[in-house]
Amino acid sequence: PTLYLHDAAVSAPDAADAGFASVPGREGRLDLGAVLALLAGRGINEVHTEAGAVLSGALLKAGLVDELLLYQAPILLGEQGRPLLDGMDITRMDQQRRLRVVDQRQVGADLRLLLRA
Structure with missing residues (x-):
């Protein structure tokens, strides 16, 4: 399934075919360590x-x-x-x-x- 990641300041739109998750931002960009931690928490251990x-x-x-x-x-x-x-x-x-x-x-x-x- 598709997962869209966004900063907490952005509200997630509704989409039946996709998931949305908020991760902390840092200096106007997503915190990459937080992104990988979120994915690991969902059982995703390999990212291309x-x-x-x-x-x-x-x-x-x-x-x-x-x-x-x-x-x-x-x-x-x-x-x-x-x-x-x-x-x-x-x-x-x-x-x-x-x-x-x-x-x-x-x-x-x-x-x-x-x-x-």
């Missing part, structure tokens, strides 16, 4: 997230990711290109997050990497 740079970066920064599936196209973008991860605040090499390659394979022209912390 297809996300952009902001949510991906926030999940990694909060330490809420144990596995990353990354598709890398053989394309280079300049400094104006969208980042893979936003908000990680990594400015020096000694702040890097080291990941372990569990699997790698070619999918068409792209490289598919399964990475774990």
